[in-house]
Amino acid sequence: KKIITSRRSSAVVVPVSAAAKRKRKRPPHPPMSPGVPLLGDLPALLIKGPLALIRDHYTRLGSVFTVRVFHLKLTFLVGPDVARHFYQGLDSEISQDEVSQFTIPTFGPGVAFDVDYATRYEQIRFFGDATKPAKLRTYATLMLGEVESHLARWGQSGTVDLKLELEHLVTLVATRCLFGAAVREKMFSEVGVLVRQLNDGMRLVTTRFPHLPIPAHRRRDAARARLGEIFTDIVRSRIQQQQQQGGGTAATDDMLQCLIDSRYKDGRGTTETEVVGMLVSALFAAQYTSSSAITWTGARLLTHTEHLRAAVEEQRRIVARHGGHDDVSSYDVLQEMDTLHRCVKETLRLHPPTLMLLRHARRSFAVRADDGREYEVPKGHTVASPLLLHNRLPHVYEEPDKFDPDRFAPRRAEDRAGGALSYLSFGGGRHACVGEAFAFMQIKLIWSHLLRNFELELVSPFPRTDWTMVMPGPLGKVMVTYKRRPRMKKN
Ligand code: HEM
Numbered sequence: 001k002k003i004i005t006s007r008r009s010s011a012v013v014v015p016v017s018a019a020a021k022r023k024r025k026r027p028p029h030p031p032m033s034p035g036v037p038l039l040g041d042l043p044a045l046l047i048k049g050p051l052a053l054i055r056d057h058y059t060r061l062g063s064v065f066t067v068r069v070f071h072l073k074l075t076f077l078v079g080p081d082v083a084r085h086f087y088q089g090l091d092s093e094i095s096q097d098e099v100s101q102f103t104i105p106t107f108g109p110g111v112a113f114d115v116d117y118a119t120r121y122e123q124i125r126f127f128g129d130a131t132k133p134a135k136l137r138t139y140a141t142l143m144l145g146e147v148e149s150h151l152a153r154w155g156q157s158g159t160v161d162l163k164l165e166l167e168h169l170v171t172l173v174a175t176r177c178l179f180g181a182a183v184r185e186k187m188f189s190e191v192g193v194l195v196r197q198l199n200d201g202m203r204l205v206t207t208r209f210p211h212l213p214i215p216a217h218r219r220r221d222a223a224r225a226r227l228g229e230i231f232t233d234i235v236r237s238r239i240q241q242q243q244q245q246g247g248g249t250a251a252t253d254d255m256l257q258c259l260i261d262s263r264y265k266d267g268r269g270t271t272e273t274e275v276v277g278m279l280v281s282a283l284f285a286a287q288y289t290s291s292s293a294i295t296w297t298g299a300r301l302l303t304h305t306e307h308l309r310a311a312v313e314e315q316r317r318i319v320a321r322h323g324g325h326d327d328v329s330s331y332d333v334l335q336e337m338d339t340l341h342r343c344v345k346e347t348l349r350l351h352p353p354t355l356m357l358l359r360h361a362r363r364s365f366a367v368r369a370d371d372g373r374e375y376e377v378p379k380g381h382t383v384a385s386p387l388l389l390h391n392r393l394p395h396v397y398e399e400p401d402k403f404d405p406d407r408f409a410p411r412r413a414e415d416r417a418g419g420a421l422s423y424l425s426f427g428g429g430r431h432a433c434v435g436e437a438f439a440f441m442q443i444k445l446i447w448s449h450l451l452r453n454f455e456l457e458l459v460s461p462f463p464r465t466d467w468t469m470v471m472p473g474p475l476g477k478v479m480v481t482y483k484r485r486p487r488m489k490k491n
Pocket residue numbers: 096124127131282285286287289290293348352353357358424425426427428430431432433434435436438439
C-alpha cells in the first residue's frame with residue numbers, strides 16, 4: 001500500500017489492506033481516556049464541556065485519541081497530516097453517511113443524506129455550478145440592492161443588536177439570490193422565522209437522537225413542512241411560467257433557476273422534491289454559517305481597532321481608486337479587498353462553523369500521530385476532526401489564540417506554510433465547501449458597506465459561544481452604537 005508522506009511532520013495515514021495486515025503486526029488502537037465504568041467520558045463532557053474535554057485529551061494523549069461515551073467510540077485526529085485520511089479518504093472507506101443521518105429531518109427528502117452518494121455528489125455539483133464566478137457577479141448586484149435598502153432605514157445614529165440586524169440582512173440577501181425579487185417580497189418574513197426554527201432544531205443532542213420528542217425538534221419538523229409547502233409553490237409557478245413562455249431556459253438570475261435547469265449525468269432533470277430540498281439546504285447553509293461568521297467578524301473588528309482602522313483605510317483607497325462611492329461592491333472590486341478578506345478569514349479560523357466534523361470508519365485504517373507512534377483506527381469508529389483545536393495549532397499558527405489577520409498576508413501565509421489541511425473552516429479535500437466564494441462575497445459585501453457608511457462601537461461584552469448548537473454562533477445580543485460617516489471622497 002502506498003505510504004503518504006507528510007510535508008511538515010512525520011505523520012502518515014495509510015488505509016490498512018488485508019494483505020498488509022497479514023504481513024505485519026497490527027498497530028495498537030489509539031489511546032483512550034479511561035473515563036468511568038459504563039458512562040465513559042460522559043461525566044467529564046457534562047462538567048467541562050466538549051471543547052475543554054478535547055483539549056485536555058489532546059494535551060495528555062497526543063494527536064490521535066479515542067473518547068468513549070457509553071458504547072460510542074469517537075476517535076479524534078488532530079493536525080493537518082494526521083487528518084489526511086479523514087479529508088482525502090474515499091467515501092467507501094471513511095464516509096459521512098452514517099454520521100449525518102440526523103440532518104435528514106432538516107433538509108428533507110430527496111437530497112443530502114437522504115440519497116445515495118452518487119446522487120448527492122451530483123447535487124453538490126449543481127451548487128458548484130450555481131456559485132461559479134459568472135453567477136457570483138450577478139448575485140453581487142442583487143445583494144448590494146438589498147444591503148443598501150436595508151441599511152438606508154438606519155438613522156443618523158443609534159444603537160442596534162448587530163447580531164439580529166446582520167442575521168436579518170443575511171436572510172434578505174440569501175433569499176434574494178435564491179428566489180428572485182418578486183418571491184422574496186412576499187415570503188421574506190415567514191421564511192426568516194422558519195429557517196431560524198430549523199437551525200434551532202439542530203442541537204448537539206440532535207446528532208444522537210434526531211427524533212427525540214423535544215419542543216425544538218417539533219418546531220423544526222413543523223418549520224420544514226411549511227418551508228416545503230412554500231418552496232413547492234414557488235418551484236411550480238416558476239416551471240409553469242417557463243412552460244407558458246415556450247420552455248427553454250428562463251432568463252432569470254437566481255439560484256432557483258440554476259437548480260431547475262440542472263441535469264444529472266444520465267440526462268434526467270431535477271425533480272420538484274429535489275429542487276425544494278436543495279433550496280432548503282442552500283438557504284440553511286447560506287443563512288446560518290454566514291450570519292454567525294458575519295457577526296463574529298463585527299465583534300472581532302470592533303474589539304481590535306488597529307485592524308478596524310486598516311479595513312476602513314482599505315475602503316477609502318478602493319473608493320479613491322474607482323472614483324465613486326456606489327460602484328465599489330461589484331464582484332471584481334470585492335476581490336481587491338485583501339485586508340477585509342484576511343479579517344474575515346482570521347475570524348473564521350477562531351470561530352469555525354462547528355466544533356468538529358465527523359466521519360464513520362467503514363474500514364480500519366492506520367494513522368501515525370505527531371509523536372511518530374502508529375495506531376489502527378478500527379472499522380466502526382466514529383472519527384472526528386475538531387476544527388477549533390485544529391485551527392489553533394501552535395506549530396502551524398504563531399500565537400494561535402490572537403486575532404491577527406496579517407498571518408494570512410503573502411509574506412507570512414501561515415496557513416500555506418502549514419500544508420493543504422491547516423485551515424479547515426471550509427473543510428477540505430473531497431468534501432470542501434462549495435459555497436466558500438459565495439460566503440466570502442456575501443460577508444465582504446455587507447461589511448465593506450458598513451465600514452464605508454458607519455462608525456461603529458461595540459457596547460456589550462465580547463460575545464460568548466453557544467456550544468449547545470451543532471453550528472455554534474455568538475450567544476446573546478451584540479449591541480453596537482452607530483453613527484453615519486460622511487461620504488468617502490473619490491480622491
Ligand atoms: C461562512 C459560510 C460557510 C462555512 C464556514 C461553511 C463551511 C463548510 C464546511 C466546514 C464544510 C465541510 C463539511 C464536511 O467536510 O463534513 C462545508 C461543506 C459544504 N458547504 Fe459550506 N460553508 C459555508 C457556506 C456555504 C454556502 C453559502 C453554501 C451554498 C451555497 C455551502 C454549501 C456547502 C456544500 C454543498 C457542502 C458539501 C460539500 C461536499 O460534501 O462535497 N456552504 N461547508
